[in-house]
Amino acid sequence: MSAYQPSERTRVRRKPSRGGYDVELVHSILDEALTCHVGFVADGQPYVIPTIHARLGEVLYLHGSPSNRMLGALAEGTPCCVTATLTDGLVLARSATQHSLNYRSAIVFGTAREVSGEEQKRLALRTVVEHMVPGRADVVRGPDERELDGVAVVAVAIEEASAKVRSGPAIDKTVDVDPERWAGVLPLALTAGSPMPDESVAEGLPAPEQVRNWRRG
Numbered sequence: 224m225s226a227y228q229p230s231e232r233t234r235v236r237r238k239p240s241r242g243g244y245d246v247e248l249v250h251s252i253l254d255e256a257l258t259c260h261v262g263f264v265a266d267g268q269p270y271v272i273p274t275i276h277a278r279l280g281e282v283l284y285l286h287g288s289p290s291n292r293m294l295g296a297l298a299e300g301t302p303c304c305v306t307a308t309l310t311d312g313l314v315l316a317r318s319a320t321q322h323s324l325n326y327r328s329a330i331v332f333g334t335a336r337e338v339s340g341e342e343q344k345r346l347a348l349r350t351v352v353e354h355m356v357p358g359r360a361d362v363v364r365g366p367d368e369r370e371l372d373g374v375a376v377v378a379v380a381i382e383e384a385s386a387k388v389r390s391g392p393a394i395d396k397t398v399d400v401d402p403e404r405w406a407g408v409l410p411l412a413l414t415a416g417s418p419m420p421d422e423s424v425a426e427g428l429p430a431p432e433q434v435r436n437w438r439r440g
């Protein structure tokens with residue numbers, strides 16, 4: 224499958240030229256975003272909860288405390304909507320109404336299942352660590368049985384998905400275009416600072432290569 228099939232839920236209505244259903248595009252946004260927002264309804268109340276996600280194929284793993292409301296609701300089969308957003312720039316026009324953001328976002332609809340098998344849980348938690356820092360799962364201690372029992376994991380199967388991307392300059396009305404008034408884009412990027420070692424780390428021990436060289440995406 225190279226593209227998700229647009230449906231009544233996922234068809235991008237406003238500025239459809241910015242919408243896309245390409246699987247690689249949706250995956251790339253989900254993979255680059257460090258966090259997502261999960262929307263679901265519990266007892267008639269809509270919630271939108273920020274959380275960490277990690278994708279493996281057509282599945283998004285979410286994890287947390289076994290008493291977590293969101294994970295509990297999702298494990299019971301409550302449908303959910305997962306959104307990931309990357310903010311790429313401030314679009315600064317000459318008129319107030321033409322100001323915008325450059326962004327890439329993905330919206331996924333799916334239904335979750337609880338991940339309870341030991342091997343599946345290990346795989347999910349490994350995927351979460353790899354999502355944060357590729358290569359790190361191989362150098363950290365994996366969870367023991369008690370730790371596995373102490374964490375709830377759900378797998379959201381991607382049923383439908385769409386992406387929306389805005390890029391490029393401000394779109395000023397012709398009457399506002401004036402070479403003597405500045406307009407343009409201020410690119411934004413998430414960059415890593417210098418690694419700060421834990422105080423228990425031996426002096427002079429360098430951070431692992433995958434931490435030193437971490438880049439968003």
Ligand SMILES: Cc1cc2nc3c(=O)[nH]c(=O)nc-3n(C[C@H](O)[C@H](O)[C@H](O)COP(=O)(O)OP(=O)(O)OC[C@H]3O[C@@H](n4cnc5c(N)ncnc54)[C@H](O)[C@@H]3O)c2cc1C
Pocket residue numbers: 258270272273274275276286287288290291292293
């Ligand atoms: C970037 C980021 C990543 C996170 N990653 C994870 C994760 O991987 N796993 C995980 O379990 N949790 C994660 N959290 C925390 C998560 O957002 C919730 O706080 C957590 O799921 C709370 O669950 P609960 O069942 O105790 O709260 P709920 O019963 O769901 O929440 C009760 C009420 O508390 C308030 N509340 C709860 N969370 C927040 C919040 N984040 N900000 C403001 N108000 C809030 C709301 O009013 C909510 O209605 C993350 C948060 C952030 C911001």
